[in-house]
Amino acid sequence: MSFKFHIFSKISAYLLGFVWILPLLYAFWAAFHPTEYATKFDLFAPLTMDNFVSAWDQAPFLSYMLNTVIITTLILVSQLFVCTLAGYALAREEFRGRNIAFALIMMQLMVMPEVLIVENYQTLAGLSLVDTHLGVGLPYLASAFGIFLLRQTFKTIPQELEDAARVEGLSGLAIIWKVFVPLAFPTYLAYSLVSVSYHWNNFLWPLVVTNTEASRPLTVGMAIFGAPESGVDWSVISAGTLIAIGPLLILFLIFQRRFIQSFMQAGIK
């Protein structure tokens, strides 16, 4: 009974793993074979790069990718800066209203900017920031999650280190920069990976707030590219998909362990 159960369990595990990776495997299959093999499997089907060429010709991937990189970087840099300051204040400073400020910040964990697309769009229109990189990034420049993670990490840094730095003559921002930031490096790395994969993949808000190639990220571009109206075939769509997810996927495969540990670490806090 137990032996049979183990065999069954193992087979199910590998089967489920296969099912889970199947969409990606299919994308590779369809992208590297001629269109007529998109819907039928043949081990000896000829390989081709044509689908990548036509995908590349049919959509401005380079500008999409550039936009995604700019937006993701803008958001990450701002988040690291803003969350460090707030995280430090919440972890190490005594001040009246701290609990209220913390509670206000934590609200964003529940009410994500995606939910408030209607009003945030109006705000952006009022600021004339629709269809700009800054506009796509703006609602995400501060992150409750980032503040929370850094606060938790900063709390564990011994007071003696801060006192020693003060004796050395460092003050204020210099202490944060020279003592807290280096010691919290694993948290920064973990948070950055989570943030980058979130914003590389974010769709709804960028869809609402971009109109042209000037600011449209990969996700929004891919939605237009893959729309049935645009009459692209499966093989070309698969090639486009691989182009779009390529950079993040390669990064993920190289730093797989780091990625998974980061998500774990970010989750347990």
Place this chain on the structure above:
Amino acid sequence: MNKKVNLKAWALMLPALSLLIAFTHWPTLKSVFRSVTWAKSDMAPSQFVGLENYAMMLDDPVFWKVMENNLWYAIGTVPTSIALAIIMALWVNSKMRFTGLLRLAFFTPTILPMITVANIWLFFYSPNIGLFDQLLQMVNIDGPNWLGDPDLALPSLIFMTVWKEAGFFMIFYLAALQLLSVELYEAAKVEGASAWCIFRKITFPLLMPTTLFVLINALLNAFKLVDHLFILTKGGPNNASNLLLYYIYETAFSFLDSYYAATLTVVMLVMLAIIAFVQIFIFDRKIHYR
């Protein structure tokens, strides 16, 4: 001295607080204000209409359809994702071979953009030539039109959502499993407890804090994961797979009715508030943050 410290702290908080207030709290309040006003057009001045928008909402069959769908979406995705995540974590944490590859396979959907992989799923679900229908043809079954059939559109979305989020939740269980004490299990084995008994009496209860954390996240996902609708069904056929957030988007940006969209947004905020309430007053007594 004390006052100076206060100023410094608030200066450090200022960038974060002002950004969060501008894009979370202020728009939350503005949604409530907008939901009790109405205007003929964008140009016309808006006027106070009390609860008229809400009355209209209660008469809107699409609203009720969307709420019902969201309920099924939550029922379909939350328990399934959690159960699968636990099983995946147990597998990946076990002594079988290729656990590294398994972990990779389960986790990969997490880092793939929903919107981009939806294009691949669109092919899987397409009638006759799609992967699922081709597999069914092998056993001589005429496959359905997954996304075109009102009874199957929502379950098809649910299936893809579970695929997307289960591996993400697995990570948290994996982290928790690795912290469980080995002695406990050895003791249980000495006592001759069966695998199922060990899971039910030891592992599952010890994973409870993780389950509560994952539950909250899965519930939030049930309201905010709508990206795949844009590719797979657009809420159709005839709203059979429409969800609240997608309906808010449609109302605001396709039907251009920002007042009704604000009203729907308030409903969404109430839903999120209920989840927050459950977390703070019921669960947080059991999970302790330092």
